[in-house]
Amino acid sequence: MERKLEALQEEALEKIASARDLAELEQLQVEFLGKNGKVTGVLRGMGRLDPEERPKVGKKANQVKEIIEKELEARLQILKADQEKQRLQEEAIDITLPGKPLQGGRIHPMQLIIEQLEDMFLRMGFSIEEGPDVETDYYNFEALNIPENHPARDMQDTFYVEGGLLLRTHTSPVQVRTMEKQTPPIRMITSGKCYRVDELDATHSPVFHQLEGLVIDRGITFSHLKGVLIAVTREIFGAGREVRFRPSYFPFTEPSAEVDVSCFKCQGQGCSLCSRTGWLEILGAGMVNPRVLEMSGIDAERFTGFAFGMGLDRMAMYKYEIEDIRHLWDNDLRFLKQF
Ligand SMILES: [Zn+2]
Structure with a gap:
């Protein structure tokens, strides 16, 4: 059970690290931590474990959940910063370009x-x-x-x-x-x-x-x-x-x-x-x-x-x-x- 959790953590971190945008990140959140997520599934299956093993596995599962949450948050910040940077680049105004001259009137x-x-x-x-x-x-x-x-x-x-x-x-x-x-x-x-x-x-x-x-x-x-x-x-x-x-x-x-x-x-x-x-x-x-x-x-x-x-x-x-x-x-x- 603990090994399964470790494997899930590894998988999650890898996927998070390669997530390219916020939508992908959101999907990963659902995939691992959602109601029917993989980590949630492990916690749900704890009822079938030996009573003395439960606290150990429960603790581990919570650790993994926390780690994944942290990583998701960190990746979110990075992606948001990237997105902002890209937006600024796209919207950048080149102030070195010459302006459009105003057409002034003339007297006949x-x-x-x-x-x-x-x-x-x-x-x-x-x-x-x-x-x-x-x-x-x-x-x-x-x-x-x-x-x-x-x-x-x-x-x-x-x-x-x-x-x-x-x-x-x-x-x-x-x-x-x-x-x-x-x-x-x-x-x-x-x-x-x-x-x-x-x-x-x-x-x-x-x-x-x-x-x-x-x-x-x-x-x-x-x-x-x-x-x-x-x-x-x-x-x-x-x-x-x-x-x-x-x-x-x-x-x-x-x-x-x-x-x-x-x-x-x-x-x-x-x-x-x-x-x-x-x-x-x-x-x-x-x-x-x-x-x-x-x-x-x-x-x-x-x-x-x-x-x-x-x-x-x-x-x-x-x-x-x-x-x-x-x-x-x-x-x-x-x-x-x-x-
Ligand atoms: Zn003359």
Whole structure:
């Protein structure tokens, strides 16, 4: 009987030592120590033994049971530790791997130009005004001294919509609306989309952006206009830019000028950006035509003013060296991510 117990112990220890997982270990527990287990079976059969032999065998059986229990427990701890180690290895995060970069948003180049100009004009005491994209004939043309037979009113140039309305062809209607609302001194800028019937190509778009400004006060002269425009060009294209005023004609200003800035890319030497001229044409300006002042209820005897307007698309194209105006509308992330 005792030898049988020893054999059982040996068998159990061997099996426990080679158990590979917790399930196997549990099976061994049942096999040896369970209700119908091998060691339990020996204890049950003790009734058939000689009375004097019983305590000896009983003691031995309990020893074997204890040893097996201890071994099971020890093996359990080892297997649990192994399992934990394996789990940690499987779930391990390699902190040396580079992270996934967050995709940050970018500001559209058109918005960059607008914000830069608005900041500068706000510092100079200008207010920012707004007006509708759909305008009346009066605000878009008539109040700006553009007579009925002016080429700008031609069907070729203007998008007309229902009800005698039109899509504004420039931001100048906002000047008229501001003059009607405010009394001088007026210092305002406005920017936004304008619309003209035009074929879409690398340098033309039927929708484009303008920023324009208006100053009206007593004693405003062309020198004030020059001062402001020189500040604008230096803000956008850097210090030291030369500015050139060429006489021009606009119905709403008199005298009128077109303004060029010396090419920032070639320093006026001539390059592809400036078509070898050394100059970039950036805006139109002039002293507000007294007739325009009078139509908006401002006394042209007491007040004078100047106005200027610039194409923001062209400004952005010059500043960021964008060759095709369509890039500004394509929403191609490869393009937009550069800003
Ligand atoms: Zn150039």
